[in-house]
Amino acid sequence: MSKTIAAFRNLISLLLILLVFLACEENDAEIVEITPEPLPVLVEEFGYTLNDFNVIRDTIRPGDTFGDILDAYGVSNQDILEVATKFRDSFDVRRIVVGKPYVLLNSKDSLNKTEIFIYQNNTVDFAVVDFRDTLNVYTAVKPVTFIEREVSGIITRSLPHTLKEQNLNYGLGSRMASIFAWTVNFYGLQKGDNFKLIYTEKYINDTIPAGIDEIKAAYFEHRGKPIYAFQYEKDSITGETDYYDENADNLRRAFLKSPIEFDYRISSPYNLKRRIKYYGYKLRPHKGTDFAAGIGTPIIATADGTVTESERRGGNGNYVKLKHNGTYETQYLHMKNRNVRPGQYVRQGDVIGWVGMTGNTGGPHVCYRFWKNGKQVDPFKEDLPFSTPLEEQYHQGYFNYIPSIKERLDCIIY
Structure with a gap:
């Protein structure tokens, strides 16, 4: 009898355990965690929500024209012509530059038609051509x-x-x-x-x-x-x-020390006693200063002046000559390309050409020649005039301004 009661009790215990287990299973089934789909991240650029478009980014390639780029994406010739003729003040399509980036915002449908064209002049400035509804062309800047x-x-x-x-x-x-x-x-x-x-x-x-x-x-x-x-x-x-400077003197002189900004070396200085082994050590004066730099390095005018010569001739290769006043002239030889024409007035620092190897040259450089009163001289040995100092009427404001910023400079540690 006792064995029967014990067996019955065991059966009851098993049933209770089973019921608890089923209850837990039921409760677990009721708890369903639903993870919401993340909202798309909105990408804002150039004043537009890029998520609303098919976005194509590219750069202007050699031979590309504004018309060719947009014609491939369904923009009508009439719209292209209207941009080219009526909106030159805002965006001159003839002046797009190879290597500059552009963005096409195209329709999100099977046509993939360009609705907005964005041309980036630099990292900050850009031009927009909006073909939607009424044609709109404008320039803007990034914040x-x-x-x-x-x-x-x-x-x-x-x-x-x-x-x-x-x-x-x-x-x-x-x-x-x-x-x-x-x-x-x-x-x-x-x-x-x-x-x-x-x-x-x-x-x-x-x-x-x-x-x-x-x-x-x-x-x-x-x-x-x-x-x-x-x-x-x-x-x-x-x-x-x-x-x-601290005395209100202008740091500028009438002439720069070099026709290349700073990444160069002087491969051959001005030397009237130069002798070259190749020519049997005969006296061959070098009346210029050779600034060696990579091909394509910009060559700048060392002073304001008028272009008197811009041509290619003999051993000079491509060269430019400038007349600065009645005293000084400069010349720049062996250019890859010239960027000015005779009669043009240039300012100090303007790019007048690019370093090359045209004419008689053994490597890429610009030969810089300097005339004073019609005679070629070494510009590094000339006492060239300063530019105008700060006018006296501005001295009080200037001398009140510089002490604090000079102190900041002096306190910068290396």
Whole structure:
């Protein structure tokens, strides 16, 4: 009897365990976790929601025309012609440049027709052609923020090498060369030369670097000589600015030291006693200065002037000659291509051509020749005139401005 009761109790226990298990299974079945699908991330650019379009990004290729690009995506010849003829002030389709990026916003259907064309002049400025409804053409800029930075560097091998070592924007070298072009021989930099900068950098949408905005103040120590440069806006109406030293003297001279900004070497200096082995060591004076640089490097006018010659001739190859005034003339030889024509007036720093190997030359360079009163001279040995210093009427404002920013420069550590 006791065995029967025990068996019955075991059966009851098993049934209870089974009921609990089934109840748990039922409860588990009722708990269903539903994960909602994530909402699509909206991508906004150029003032449009890109999710609404089929987006095609490309660059202008050799031979591309505005019409060819859009004709392939169903834009009518009438619309293309209207953009080309009526909207030149906003967007001149003849001036699209090889290598510049563009974006097509196409319809999200089987036609994939271009509804909006966007041409990017640079990282900030762009032109928009909107073909929807009424044709609309306009220019715009991406939202840009400016961040002020302080940097310094000590030359170990060259300025480009120092910038690369410190992961600094390469454009800083070009800007420094532009500021100190009249006072520092960037070919002759020595180990230990150093610089300090206060500058602003541009960012698109607070995150995407868009290049250097401006250098507000700079210090360059070359061969133990310290040189300060302070950017100063002397006229808020015209926005005219320039760089002056601590004595309010303009850093600019009438002539730049080099027709290439800073990434070059002097492969053959001015030398009236030069003898060359190839010619049997006969006296062959070199009345120019050879600046070696990569093919395609921009060649700039060292001073304001008028183009008197721009042609290709004999050993000179492609060359340009400028007349600056009644005293000075300059000439630039062996160009790959010329960028000016006779009679054209150019400003100091304008690109007049590009480094090449035309004419008699053993490597890519520009031979820079300098005339004073009709006689070829060595520009590095000439005492070239300064530009106009800061006018006295602006001195009080200037001397009130520079002490604090000079102190900031001096406090930047290497």
